[in-house]
Amino acid sequence: xxxxxxxxxxxxxxxxxxxxxxxxxxxxxxxxxxxxxxxxxxxxxxxxxxxxxxxxxxxxxxxxxxxxxxxxxxxxxxxxxxxxxxxxxxxxxxxxxxxxxxxxxxxxxxxxxxxxxxxxxxxxxxxxxxxxxxxxxxxxxxxxxxxxxxxxxxxxxxxxxxxxxxxxxxxxxxxxxxxxxxxxxxxxxxxxxxxxxxxxxxxxxxxxxxxxxxxxxxxxxxxxxxxxxxxxxxxxxxxxxxxxxxxxxxxxxxxxxxxxxxxxxxxxxxxxxxxxxxxxxxxxxxxxxxxxxxxxxxxxxxxxxxxxxxxxxxxxxxxxxxxxxxxxxxxxxxxxxxxxxxxxxxxxxxxxxxxxxxxxxxxxxxxxxxxxxxxxxxxxxxxxxxxxxxxxxxxxxxxxxxxxxxxxxxxxxxxxxxxxxx
Amino acid sequence: xxxxxxxxxxxxxxxxxxxxxxxxxxxxxxxxxxxxxxxxxxxxxxxxxxxxxxxxxxxxxxxxxxxxxxxxxxxxxxxxxxxxxxxxxxxxxxxxxxxxxxxxxxxxxxxxxxxxxxxxxxxxxxxxxxxxxxxxxxxxxxxxxxx
Numbered sequence: 001x002x003x004x005x006x007x008x009x010x011x012x013x014x015x016x017x018x019x020x021x022x023x024x025x026x027x028x029x030x031x032x033x034x035x036x037x038x039x040x041x042x043x044x045x046x047x048x049x050x051x052x053x054x055x056x057x058x059x060x061x062x063x064x065x066x067x068x069x070x071x072x073x074x075x076x077x078x079x080x081x082x083x084x085x086x087x088x089x090x091x092x093x094x095x096x097x098x099x100x101x102x103x104x105x106x107x108x109x110x111x112x113x114x115x116x117x118x119x120x121x122x123x124x125x126x127x128x129x130x131x132x133x134x135x136x137x138x139x140x141x142x143x144x145x146x147x148x149x150x151x152x153x154x155x156x157x158x159x160x161x162x163x164x165x166x167x168x169x170x171x172x173x174x175x176x177x178x179x180x181x182x183x184x185x186x187x188x189x190x191x192x193x194x195x196x197x198x199x200x201x202x203x204x205x206x207x208x209x210x211x212x213x214x215x216x217x218x219x220x221x222x223x224x225x226x227x228x229x230x231x232x233x234x235x236x237x238x239x240x241x242x243x244x245x246x247x248x249x250x251x252x253x254x255x256x257x258x259x260x261x262x263x264x265x266x267x268x269x270x271x272x273x274x275x276x277x278x279x280x281x282x283x284x285x286x287x288x289x290x291x292x293x294x295x296x297x298x299x300x301x302x303x304x305x306x307x308x309x310x311x312x313x314x315x316x317x318x319x320x321x322x323x324x325x326x327x328x329x330x331x332x333x334x335x336x337x338x339x340x341x342x343x344x345x346x347x348x349x350x351x352x353x354x355x356x357x358x359x360x361x362x363x364x365x366x367x368x369x370x371x372x373x374x375x376x377x378x379x380x381x382x383x384x385x386x387x388x389x390x391x392x393x394x395x396x397x398x399x400x401x402x403x404x405x406x407x408x409x410x411x412x413x414x415x416x417x418x419x420x421x422x
Numbered sequence: 423x424x425x426x427x428x429x430x431x432x433x434x435x436x437x438x439x440x441x442x443x444x445x446x447x448x449x450x451x452x453x454x455x456x457x458x459x460x461x462x463x464x465x466x467x468x469x470x471x472x473x474x475x476x477x478x479x480x481x482x483x484x485x486x487x488x489x490x491x492x493x494x495x496x497x498x499x500x501x502x503x504x505x506x507x508x509x510x511x512x513x514x515x516x517x518x519x520x521x522x523x524x525x526x527x528x529x530x531x532x533x534x535x536x537x538x539x540x541x542x543x544x545x546x547x548x549x550x551x552x553x554x555x556x557x558x559x560x561x562x563x564x565x566x567x568x569x
Contacts, residue, residue, distance in 0.1 A: 361462075
């Protein structure tokens with residue numbers, strides 16, 4: 001069994017020691033910002049990561065020298081823009097090791113990718129008696145589109161439960177798989193808890209029951225190398241802005257034979273070969289799913305972000321983040337009145353927590369006054385909050401540019417919060 | 423931006439020991455308020471005497487700002503009639519958004535402790551949730567939301 005996609009989180013300590021986070025920080029201009037007169041401590045990359053200069057420059061370069069519409073003109077700029085856009089697609093193909101660029105569909109982000117599969121793959125195929133299986137730790141973007149399909153087709157949504165550590169209970173997941181299961185939709189990494197799901201084995205189990213599998217990879221791609229062929233996913237979705245790229249661009253990977261059999265999702269320009277009032281012939285893959293003028297500069301930025309991350313080395317970044325996670329986990333466990341939410345042994349660098357008698361929202365405000373940016377709230381995963389009996393949590397998430405000093409600042413700010421609510 | 427201005431002693435006190443916390447049974451009117459952003463939920467219960475709010479209680483879970491604001495609100499509106507409550511709501515709204523008159527602020531009494539909220543725009547909804555919920559209860563509605 002190939003474990004390439006999951007094993008590199010526990011990267012060697014030596015790699016983490018060699019990693020120069022201070023130099024990485026210098027690549028991110030925004031990290032020099034001061035917030036409320038204090039240095040910015042950005043611990044909200046799971047919501048949106050910051051962009052390195054390489055990405056900003058690539059986008060600027062495109063906008064100032066190359067921009068025109070794609071796939072349309074014979075003039076020089078249009079051809080250059082098309083080359084940039086399609087070159088970025090090839091870059092994305094290599095990033096996830098898809099077989100072909102025909103399997104790489106540009107979308108606005110993970111949410112749009114999942115909705116595309118819901119409406120174009122699931123809706124025409126599913127009906128009464130069919131089941132869609134998700135897990136209890138999904139982001140709303142991997143719940144609501146399926147609820148909409150259930151409403152539209154009469155199929156049923158099933159939910160595999162999680163345990164107190166925030167892991168999907170594998171026996172329960174297996175029990176819920178049956179001949180009726182047509183689609184399994186799972187997060188690769190939980191956004192609220194950081195849990196890394198053993199998706200390779202879950203995909204294999206789903207396939208054994210004849211189900212199709214979609215993986216929400218939004219939280220995974222910045223932290224671990226994803227090989228869609230090794231994983232065996234039928235669909236894999238991710239967003240550019242969690243990967244140090246721009247907002248408004250993302251990728252839906254789909255196996256070619258599945259995408260081929262799917263009707264277009266939106267109609268318009270670029271997704272057609274010919275149009276008459278009697279009959280329209282759809283364009284081939286991947287263009288069939290890209291109606292309208294796309295986010296061209298976004299694709300350029302996304303490709304630059306992939307170059308940047310692979311330049312650092314995903315494994316080296318992952319090892320550094322794991323070192324941060326271990327240190328932060330140990331420190332937070334030492335704080336009185338602090339409870340970690342999500343304690344799976346295999347996690348990405350996400351720490352969800354609560355402080356006794358201090359609402360996460362107050363925590364967020366107090367930390368912000370100290371220049372520490374964290375996320376507070378339900379993290380678009382209300383069922384996860386309900387499971388733990390919490391209205392909300394505070395969440396600190398680490399990325400390639402975070403340092404051990406950031407953890408010290410987080411701890412100092414948490415002590416300040418404790419003092420305010422003493 | 424000063425945290426001490428947001429988390430004034432009055433606020434911290436009303437968060438720690440919310441006044442008029444609990445249910446009113448029977449209640450003449452009640453409404454549930456929800457702030458989907460942070461998950462805050464509270465229910466306001468009213469006993470009415472004609473146009474007057476004879477008694478008010480609230481229960482729910484929320485941040486310090488929303489809990490203290492609800493607690494302060496119950497103290498401020500008990501015994502007042504609808505017209506007075508409407509004026510109070512306008513003054514509180516002005517206080518929270520920084521659009522109010524200074525004179526109005528003086529008339530707010532203890533509620534003026536919420537004045538620090540205006541420096542924290544992300545928290546205005548926390549402080550106003552209870553007031554929207556009260557309005558919904560007075561209007562005979564069942565639910566209020568900050569969204």
